[in-house]
Amino acid sequence: MSSPASSIHLVTDIPGPRSLEIVARREAATAQGVAKLTPIAVERAEGAVVTDVDGNRLLDLAGGIGALAVGHCPPKVVAALREQAERLVHMCAIVASYEPYVEVAERLNALTPGDFPKKTVLTNTGAEAVETTVNLARVHTGRQGVVVFEGAYHGRTNLTMSMTSKFGLFKKGFGPFTPEVYRFPFPDSYRRPEGLSEEDLVDWHIGRLEHCFTAIVDPSHVAAVVIEPVLGEGGFHPAPFAWLKRLRELCDTHGIVFVADEVQCGFGRTGRLLAIEHSGVVPDLVITGKSLAAGMPLAAVTGRADLMDAAHPGGLGGTYSGNPLACAAALVAIEEISSPAFLARARDLGNQLRTSLEKIQAQHPDLVGDVRGLGPMLVIDLVRDPRSKAPTMEETAAVTVEALGRGVITIRAGLYSNCVRFLPPLSITDAQLAEAMQHVSASVSAVAAARKGSA
Numbered sequence: 001m002s003s004p005a006s007s008i009h010l011v012t013d014i015p016g017p018r019s020l021e022i023v024a025r026r027e028a029a030t031a032q033g034v035a036k037l038t039p040i041a042v043e044r045a046e047g048a049v050v051t052d053v054d055g056n057r058l059l060d061l062a063g064g065i066g067a068l069a070v071g072h073c074p075p076k077v078v079a080a081l082r083e084q085a086e087r088l089v090h091m092c093a094i095v096a097s098y099e100p101y102v103e104v105a106e107r108l109n110a111l112t113p114g115d116f117p118k119k120t121v122l123t124n125t126g127a128e129a130v131e132t133t134v135n136l137a138r139v140h141t142g143r144q145g146v147v148v149f150e151g152a153y154h155g156r157t158n159l160t161m162s163m164t165s166k167f168g169l170f171k172k173g174f175g176p177f178t179p180e181v182y183r184f185p186f187p188d189s190y191r192r193p194e195g196l197s198e199e200d201l202v203d204w205h206i207g208r209l210e211h212c213f214t215a216i217v218d219p220s221h222v223a224a225v226v227i228e229p230v231l232g233e234g235g236f237h238p239a240p241f242a243w244l245k246r247l248r249e250l251c252d253t254h255g256i257v258f259v260a261d262e263v264q265c266g267f268g269r270t271g272r273l274l275a276i277e278h279s280g281v282v283p284d285l286v287i288t289g290k291s292l293a294a295g296m297p298l299a300a301v302t303g304r305a306d307l308m309d310a311a312h313p314g315g316l317g318g319t320y321s322g323n324p325l326a327c328a329a330a331l332v333a334i335e336e337i338s339s340p341a342f343l344a345r346a347r348d349l350g351n352q353l354r355t356s357l358e359k360i361q362a363q364h365p366d367l368v369g370d371v372r373g374l375g376p377m378l379v380i381d382l383v384r385d386p387r388s389k390a391p392t393m394e395e396t397a398a399v400t401v402e403a404l405g406r407g408v409i410t411i412r413a414g415l416y417s418n419c420v421r422f423l424p425p426l427s428i429t430d431a432q433l434a435e436a437m438q439h440v441s442a443s444v445s446a447v448a449a450a451r452k453g454s455a
């Protein structure tokens, strides 16, 4: 099933019997509302290699949905966690101060864009951090409105779910949602109207921004604009830089707080520390999470000191926010990910990944409509045919199932769940990436052949 040099080593069918048993127990004991994108149960993981409970070794291209830029269990993170656990597991930053908490904030203040004084607040999850930015923007501006975009994903709390776009998968039956959330269109360069060039689309959307500030909400009512510089769940659409710049100008003109939600696209994922850096736009507040703490639960809001101090003492924070273990892991991850060598390697991996995906697209142009993203944050967008660009959700699921059977973990994305997303640990080796992509290629070929067979 595998050559001696390969990282993948399968000893049972996937899923194996032990995985099936644990997953059945999970189904009996836990709520089905937490999606289960693969049927495997994992025993351990290192770098990009995951070992399941049946002893199968798989390559992980989902990377904990982008939380593992530094890979699974990197030795320096594990050592920092051990050392921290022996000294202080929990204190609560509301009760007393501890240095790792302060140091994470100092590092984020220094590393995020903007040459103005900055401060940081730490939270447990990305959703909490998004809520924090809305609270800060509201108290700072005295306004209520929050502008978000089509395709956005900001979390699962009631406010962030209200800010999230994809209704069927994330919101069905959960209303009422919070008021004062206004959704603007996002430039989708792939599914643009026929005959419109990419430049014309961006120009049209730039004009559309002003229109929306009349047709949808008045700018004087808007506290914050919250934007993912690369849509995550929405299917890895990079926001056009010229459009982001115009959005920034409009925020400046109207005193609106510009918030970059970098929970998925930040921390090395696009080959820069933050995705917004590619555009040169400087946000007022930046939200980081996921890879920030190498898989430990930590997120952060960093930005203009006056804005960060707009909330009264007691208005922010929580029992576990900025927990010492999460901060110890973050300090190692921040050091590693912010190094020029790490980011250069991320860009190199992005080039390799894009080349592989474009090769797959060239082989199957009827099925793979688009290869899209920024750096090593890429999707393939699967379609019924490249003219209509109609999404094909079932075949997308089939590709992920095929890949898993061959020992490669991938997950879906996209407004129509018709994208296979690639968020490999950025510690993956060239050989591991090439091996994984061979199997992804074979999986797409198998699904394309099945389509031809059933035609």
Ligand SMILES: Cc1ncc(COP(=O)(O)O)c(C=O)c1O
Pocket (backbone or CB within 6 Å): 065, 124, 125, 126, 127, 128, 130, 153, 154, 155, 156, 228, 232, 233, 261, 262, 263, 264, 265, 289, 290, 299
């Ligand atoms: C862009 C973005 N914002 C916010 C969140 C919410 O983060 P969390 O799941 O940590 O609450 C996510 C999670 O995937 C995300 O991708």
